[in-house]
Amino acid sequence: MIILQDRSLLPYNTFGINVKAENFAEITSLDDLRAGLRTGIQPVILLGGGSNVLFTRDVEGLVLKNNLRGIQIVREFKNKVWVEVGGGEVWHEFVLWAVANNYGGVENMSLIPGTVGATPIQNIGAYGVELKDVFVGLKALNLPTGQLKTFNHSSCQFGYRDSIFKREEKGKWCITSVVFSLTKTPHSLNTSYGDISKTLESNGITSPSIADISRAVVQIRTLKLPDPAKIGNCGSFFKNPETDRSILERILATHPQAPHYPLPDGRVKIPAGWLIEQCGWKGKRVGNTGSYDRQALVLVNYGGATGEEVKNLANAIIESVEQGFGVRLEMEVNIWPP
Numbered sequence: 204m205i206i207l208q209d210r211s212l213l214p215y216n217t218f219g220i221n222v223k224a225e226n227f228a229e230i231t232s233l234d235d236l237r238a239g240l241r242t243g244i245q246p247v248i249l250l251g252g253g254s255n256v257l258f259t260r261d262v263e264g265l266v267l268k269n270n271l272r273g274i275q276i277v278r279e280f281k282n283k284v285w286v287e288v289g290g291g292e293v294w295h296e297f298v299l300w301a302v303a304n305n306y307g308g309v310e311n312m313s314l315i316p317g318t319v320g321a322t323p324i325q326n327i328g329a330y331g332v333e334l335k336d337v338f339v340g341l342k343a344l345n346l347p348t349g350q351l352k353t354f355n356h357s358s359c360q361f362g363y364r365d366s367i368f369k370r371e372e373k374g375k376w377c378i379t380s381v382v383f384s385l386t387k388t389p390h391s392l393n394t395s396y397g398d399i400s401k402t403l404e405s406n407g408i409t410s411p412s413i414a415d416i417s418r419a420v421v422q423i424r425t426l427k428l429p430d431p432a433k434i435g436n437c438g439s440f441f442k443n444p445e446t447d448r449s450i451l452e453r454i455l456a457t458h459p460q461a462p463h464y465p466l467p468d469g470r471v472k473i474p475a476g477w478l479i480e481q482c483g484w485k486g487k488r489v490g491n492t493g494s495y496d497r498q499a500l501v502l503v504n505y506g507g508a509t510g511e512e513v514k515n516l517a518n519a520i521i522e523s524v525e526q527g528f529g530v531r532l533e534m535e536v537n538i539w540p541p
């Protein structure tokens with residue numbers, strides 16, 4: 204493993220922020236990871252695909268880019284398989300592997316950028332499916348002690364775009380591999396969410412396979428979301444707020460069309476993109492950054508933006524939504540330094 208000094212992180216974050224890492228190394232084995240920890244350089248920051256992180260200044264310490272690879276079936280049942288996947292595998296490549304092998308469960312999460320090791324951190328989700336629905340367990344190495352530990356489903360404490368790794372255990376672990384439970388036939392298809400059924404219909408598909416669903420999701424996402432290779436972004440910048448019904452009632456009094464979705468605990472989820480749009484931010488550009496014109500929830504870098512600029516815009520949006528609606532948005536993206 205080679206440790207490089209003053210390495211630009213521009214190619215390693217999808218926001219396209221040009222900051223430097225004081226020390227930077229790519230890890231391809233647990234030995235590399237342990238060697239990195241033995242240097243004693245602090246802090247150690249794990250980086251996957253850099254698709255959910257906003258760097259607001261140069262990064263002190265040691266940035267380890269996770270390149271731990273490997274996909275293997277670890278248990279086989281009559282109707283399902285358990286697959287262990289290296290934390291540095293590219294998530295979408297794993298989805299394509301699953302689809303090609305006719306293993307179901309992850310097809311709705313096609314084309315989410317980033318690595319497998321980062322997926323449990325915010326319990327990624329899309330089109331009605333979340334990581335927790337296919338998650339069995341993970342292995343992680345404790346950064347302070349170098350000990351490997353297994354986390355099962357309940358110990359990850361998954362929530363909406365949330366897990367223990369975003370709270371109590373934040374920054375303490377390197378997730379080295381994740382085990383998923385995938386279906387053989389029959390698959391449990393989920394086509395009810397978003398535009399999936401409409402897209403399948405326009406593709407002339409009446410009884411879809413998991414490959415058809417994956418292709419439909421890729422089609423929809425390509426139309427709706429900016430491609431980070433062309434315009435820097437981290438996908439949704441904010442979480443959709445989950446609020447008490449009384450707050451919704453107040454909003455409905457002035458905005459009877461306000462979209463909202465009931466939650467099992469009696470509260471409601473209000474789309475953050477709608478709130479941001481109502482406050483006049485959709486498509487608005489501020490310096491080199493702005494809110495994307497096709498999806499207000501996505502903040503973009505038009506070129507040359509600094510992390511600080513994006514963070515300032517995010518804070519201005521939070522203030523404005525709070526003043527307008529009494530709802531405080533929470534950032535989904537990880538800000539560095541926290």
Ligand SMILES: Cc1cc2nc3c(=O)[nH]c(=O)nc-3n(C[C@H](O)[C@H](O)[C@H](O)COP(=O)(O)OP(=O)(O)OC[C@H]3O[C@@H](n4cnc5c(N)ncnc54)[C@H](O)[C@@H]3O)c2cc1C
Nearest residue numbers: 251252253254255316317318320321327328377378437438
């Ligand atoms: C265009 C676009 C669309 C997106 N759409 C979605 C979507 O539909 N649904 C969704 O949920 N997300 C979405 N995202 C967000 C992002 O893709 C996911 O959060 C993804 O899981 C981040 O993976 P990553 O490897 O890039 O993580 P990074 O950005 O590299 O890291 C994110 C955080 O996790 C930590 N980390 C990374 N790897 C490890 C590891 N192995 N062990 C411990 N800590 C680690 C980092 O330190 C950082 O704090 C989107 C992003 C973009 C750019």
